[in-house]
Every structure is written in structure tokens, then in C-alpha cells.
Amino acid sequence: MILNNNIQENYLFVKDQIASAARKAGRDPDDITLVVVTKGQPLSIAEEAIIAGALHLGENYAEEGSRKILSVPQDSSVKWHMIGHIQSRKARLVCEHFNHVDTLDRIKLAQRLDRFAGEFDRHLPVLLECNVSGEASKFGFQADEPDRWSDLLPEIEEIIKLQNLEIRGLMTMAPITTEQDQARPFFERLRQLSGFLAGEFPEVHWGELSMGMSADFEAAIQEGATIVRIGTAILGPRVAAGNI
Numbered sequence: 001m002i003l004n005n006n007i008q009e010n011y012l013f014v015k016d017q018i019a020s021a022a023r024k025a026g027r028d029p030d031d032i033t034l035v036v037v038t039k040g041q042p043l044s045i046a047e048e049a050i051i052a053g054a055l056h057l058g059e060n061y062a063e064e065g066s067r068k069i070l071s072v073p074q075d076s077s078v079k080w081h082m083i084g085h086i087q088s089r090k091a092r093l094v095c096e097h098f099n100h101v102d103t104l105d106r107i108k109l110a111q112r113l114d115r116f117a118g119e120f121d122r123h124l125p126v127l128l129e130c131n132v133s134g135e136a137s138k139f140g141f142q143a144d145e146p147d148r149w150s151d152l153l154p155e156i157e158e159i160i161k162l163q164n165l166e167i168r169g170l171m172t173m174a175p176i177t178t179e180q181d182q183a184r185p186f187f188e189r190l191r192q193l194s195g196f197l198a199g200e201f202p203e204v205h206w207g208e209l210s211m212g213m214s215a216d217f218e219a220a221i222q223e224g225a226t227i228v229r230i231g232t233a234i235l236g237p238r239v240a241a242g243n244i
Contacts, residue, residue, distance in 0.1 A: 007045070008052035010234045011036070015053075018228065021218040032221060035081050035102075035210075037231030039064065040238030043071050049235060050078055058102070058229055060084025062093040069097045083171075083210075083229055085139050092116045095124060102171045102210050102227075105129040105139045110159045117164035124164060127171040127210055128156070132189040138173060146189070149196050156197065160204055169208025169226070170194050180219035187211050187223035194224075 019029035038046040039060040059065030079099040095116035117124040134144035174183035210227035212220025217228040
């Protein structure tokens with residue numbers, strides 16, 4: 001929930017909450033990256049987030065995000081994360097403009113991203129999106145049944161072989177809940193999946209776990225999140241698409 005209409009105050013308050021949750025879990029707050037979700041917000045709000053200190057911004061749609069990326073100073077230190085489902089036909093646009101892809105959810109997309117990243121002479125960091133809840137409405141590699149995790153290995157092995165993508169970890173979205181503890185088992189499952197994959201592919205860096213949003217990021221941090229995605233708690237409600 002938004003605290004007030006001052007984005008900088010909200011940003012600093014959320015950073016303090018993240019730091020507090022990390023210390024309670026015996027972790028270093030500096031090990032957790034805050035991605036401020038600017039999807040559905042006008043460019044002016046994204047610019048305010050940058051002024052407030054945000055170094056990582058997240059967008060769900062390739063066109064909307066690309067317009068914002070092209071509108072900020074090109075020497076900006078801000079990193080832009082694609083955090084939404086990527087249609088295959090948008091892969092080129094994503095590779096051209098975004099710094100990170102946090103929602104790689106299928107081999108076909110991986111192959112297209114790899115091809116376009118090569119065309120742009122880029123080495124693209126990616127997270128594998130995993131559906132650890134089994135919800136039909138969610139995208140991602142199906143990973144809700146630990147005894148079937150071995151089924152994921154052939155496709156992941158093919159992604160590892162791609163020359164222009166670099167796997168850095170996993171991403172998930174927990175079911176919407178009213179209590180943070182209700183989301184905790186799904187965060188724990190993603191962490192366990194990360195450990196399983198690290199055992200199978202030790203040559204890959206599996207260190208990043210992107211999980212937790214405005215309503216449940218504290219539980220996610222306690223379960224090992226290294227990236228949390230927070231939007232409305234910092235920026236306020238999203239505006240109508242026509243006003244972006």
C-alpha cells in the first residue's frame with residue numbers, strides 16, 4: 001500500500017523494510033536488489049523513481065518499456081529488467097533495449113533471445129521463470145512437483161549451451177494471498193529448486209532468486225530472495241494505459 005505521495009520517502013521506507021527483513025534473517029541487506037516496477041506508470045513517475053535513487057526498474061511490456069528506456073539519458077546507470085511474459089515476436093525488441101530478462105519461460109523464447117542478442121553483440125543475463133505453485137494462470141517452467149524436477153533438465157541444458165545468454169538464477173510469482181506466511185512455501189520451493197539445479201549444473205551461476213512483491217517481500221527475503229519486485233508501495237496506483 002502506498003504510504004504517501006512522495007516517491008522518494010516511499011522508496012527510502014521500503015529500502016529500510018528490506019534491510020530490516022534481511023537483518024532479521026541474518027543476511028546482508030546489500031545482497032538484495034530492489035527492482036522498482038514502473039509498468040503502467042507514466043515516464044514522469046519512472047523518472048521520479050530514478051531521482052529517488054532506484055537503480056533497477058522493471059517493465060512488463062516490451063513496447064512500453066522500450067519507450068521509457070529510450071526517453072531517459074543514455075548514460076544513466078539504471079538497469080532495466082523485463083519482468084513480464086515475453087511474446088516470441090517481441091524478443092528482438094527486448095534484446096535491443098533491456099539489460100536483464102527475468103522471465104525466460106521456454107526453450108523457443110531462449111533460442112530467439114539468443115539469436116537477437118547475438119545480432120546486437122550482447123551477452124544477456126536471464127532468469128528462468130518457474131511455476132512452483134502449479135497455477136494454470138501462471139507462466140514458467142512447470143516446477144510445482146519436486147519429484148518431476150528432473151524432467152526440466154533437458155531443456156535447461158539446451159539453454160545453458162546458448163552462447164549469448166547467461167543464466168543467473170530463477171524467478172517466480174507466489175499466489176496472491178492475504179498473509180505473507182501463505183506465500184512462504186512457494187518461495188522455499190524455488191530456493192530448493194535452485195539447489196537442485198546447482199547440483200545438476202554446477203558450472204552455472206544459480207545465485208539469483210527473484211521472488212517477492214509489495215505484499216510478501218519480507219517472507220521472500222527470509223526464504224532467500226536476492227531480488228524483490230516492488231511497485232505500488234513506492235510509486236502508488238498504476239494509471240490507465242492511455243495515459244502512459
